[in-house]
Amino acid sequence: MGSEQLSAVGVGAAPEGGPFFTLAEVAKRSSSREAWLVIHGRVYDVGRFLEEHPGGEEVLLEQAGKDATESFEDVGHSTDAREMLKEYFIGEVHPCDRKNEGSKVRSKCFVSSFWSTWLISIFGALVIGLMYRYYMLDGKS
């Protein structure tokens, strides 16, 4: 599931060429082995950078699985540090999970999640209802 399925809502492919990740997917990658974080809507895998980070691995682990934009900016990282981001870039936050995304995209996300959640349940209930009717009528004849 995840990026492939969500991309099917019709909001297009990631412009950077990387896959889309939901914030829920990013949140899962926050163990001692894996550390993904979000900075300015982009997803970074900093797992192999933990020991090399001049600011220490502790701060990165604290931000793992989360949107670290604010803490990254608060530190006032140098241009070199910003350049380094490219090395750890793995994809983008899915448009449905972006706070600053336009209302057009957000409404598409809403419609898509509405249908995937409710349509299956409604269809299932209809099938069960029809089967029930069929067996009841069959029993009477």
Ligand code: HEM
């Ligand atoms: C992939 C993401 C990150 C990269 C590539 C990165 C890179 C660097 C680099 C190169 C430095 C040395 C100083 C500089 O050049 O600015 C640094 C320092 C530091 N970083 Fe990061 N960093 C990242 C994420 C973060 C995050 C999320 C935090 C969260 C608080 C953080 C906190 C710090 C701190 C506290 C320092 C030490 C600043 C100092 O001693 O003056 N970094 N980082």
